[in-house]
Amino acid sequence: MVDPNDSTVNYDMxxxxxxxxxxxxHMWISIPFxxxxxxxxxxNVILICVVAAEHSLHEPMxxxxxxxxxxxxxxxxxTVPKALSIFWxxxxxxxxxxxxxxxxxxxxxxxxxxxxxxxxAFDRYVAICYPLRYTTILxxxxxxxxxxxxxxxxxATVFPIIFLVKRLPFCRTNIIAHTFCEHMGxxxxxxxxITINIWYGISVPLLSVMLDMATIVISYGLILRVVFxxxxxxxxxxxxxxxxxxxxxxxxxxxxxxFTVIAQRFGRKIPxxxxxxxxxxxxxxxxxxxxxxxxVKTKQIRERVTLAFSSKRKCCCG
Numbered sequence: 551m552v553d554p555n556d557s558t559v560n561y562d563m564x565x566x567x568x569x570x571x572x573x574x575x576h577m578w579i580s581i582p583f584x585x586x587x588x589x590x591x592x593x594n595v596i597l598i599c600v601v602a603a604e605h606s607l608h609e610p611m612x613x614x615x616x617x618x619x620x621x622x623x624x625x626x627x628x629t630v631p632k633a634l635s636i637f638w639x640x641x642x643x644x645x646x647x648x649x650x651x652x653x654x655x656x657x658x659x660x661x662x663x664x665x666x667x668x669x670x671a672f673d674r675y676v677a678i679c680y681p682l683r684y685t686t687i688l689x690x691x692x693x694x695x696x697x698x699x700x701x702x703x704x705x706a707t708v709f710p711i712i713f714l715v716k717r718l719p720f721c722r723t724n725i726i727a728h729t730f731c732e733h734m735g736x737x738x739x740x741x742x743x744i745t746i747n748i749w750y751g752i753s754v755p756l757l758s759v760m761l762d763m764a765t766i767v768i769s770y771g772l773i774l775r776v777v778f779x780x781x782x783x784x785x786x787x788x789x790x791x792x793x794x795x796x797x798x799x800x801x802x803x804x805x806x807x808x809f810t811v812i813a814q815r816f817g818r819k820i821p822x823x824x825x826x827x828x829x830x831x832x833x834x835x836x837x838x839x840x841x842x843x844x845x846v847k848t849k850q851i852r853e854r855v856t857l858a859f860s861s862k863r864k865c866c867c868g
Contacts, residue, residue: 560719560720560721561720561721563643563645563724564644564645564646564726564739565642565725566636566730567728568729572823576636579827580633590626590841591626593840593841594622594841595623597615597841597845598616600851600854600855601615606850612848612851614669614693617666618840621659621662622840624655624658625833626833628652628656629830632729650712650731652730653711653731653736654708657754661707665699665700665762667796667799668700668762669696674770675772676688678777704758714733715737718742722739729826729830730830733751759807766800770797777790791847795847799836802835803836806832
């Protein structure tokens with residue numbers, strides 16, 4: 551219901567002001583942002599190319615990893631280039647359609663990544679708890695179906711947000727104190743009842759991301775129970791090591807997001823620019839660190855990347 555006291559103007563263009571209170575530091579802030587984004591893009595592209603080119607890496611874990619790398623690119627690219635254009639060129643204008651597209655891509659990629667991390671936890675569970683049936687359970691056909699279901703679930707979960715936002719009239723202000731559009735940040739500018747948006751915004755993370763987190767914790771509980779029953783200490787350490795990189799990626803993905811949500815909901819005393827910096831780091835740090843962690847922890851990926859760069863260097867020298 552529209553507030554009768556509000557203006558009849560319905561904005562279809564918005565202004566992203568960047569980081570309020572730190573406008574004079576935008577150029578300096580852009581330097582680490584740009585560097586992290588370049589590392590994220592190059593690292594994930596290399597990871598996808600290595601997995602695609604190396605036949606020995608066409609295993610479930612690496613196929614899921616390449617899916618994660620692809621959606622890391624979507625997550626960071628949906629937000630960071632616009633932030634950099636604000637910092638560098640003062641390109642603050644964005645249309646309502648562009649804003650909705652950006653928030654859809656960001657939320658969509660986030661929910662997809664959560665589903666992929668759940669799939670990777672299931673992969674580790676099958677590999678450790680049912681090693682003899684591993685290739686049978688996780689065939690390439692099954693992996694494709696899991697990937698398709700993850701994307702379909704995420705699309706069905708996030709797509710209604712488009713209609714929930716498009717129905718709203720925006721007649722109070724068109725200024726968004728952020729570097730990118732997000733669902734509730736945009737909905738709060740509406741001069742109408744946003745109760746449905748609030749409840750849907752709460753239910754999406756509860757029914758998808760939080761459920762994924764709970765299932766991942768359960769799967770790793772079952773994995774640890776099997777691991778600690780192994781008779782050999784070396785076997786236990788080797789098995790735990792294979793899960794180490796995945797656990798690091800899970801922690802990097804969920805912990806900053808949980809902290810950001812808690813800070814937004816309960817940290818009213820935390821300055822606005824801190825919230826925005828945390829939100830930007832959240833879409834930058836996991837995409838940047840994921841290929842680095844797997845590149846360091848996975849021998850096959852490390853060797854393939856080293857071989858590719860050494861061959862390129864020989865060609866250049868020759």
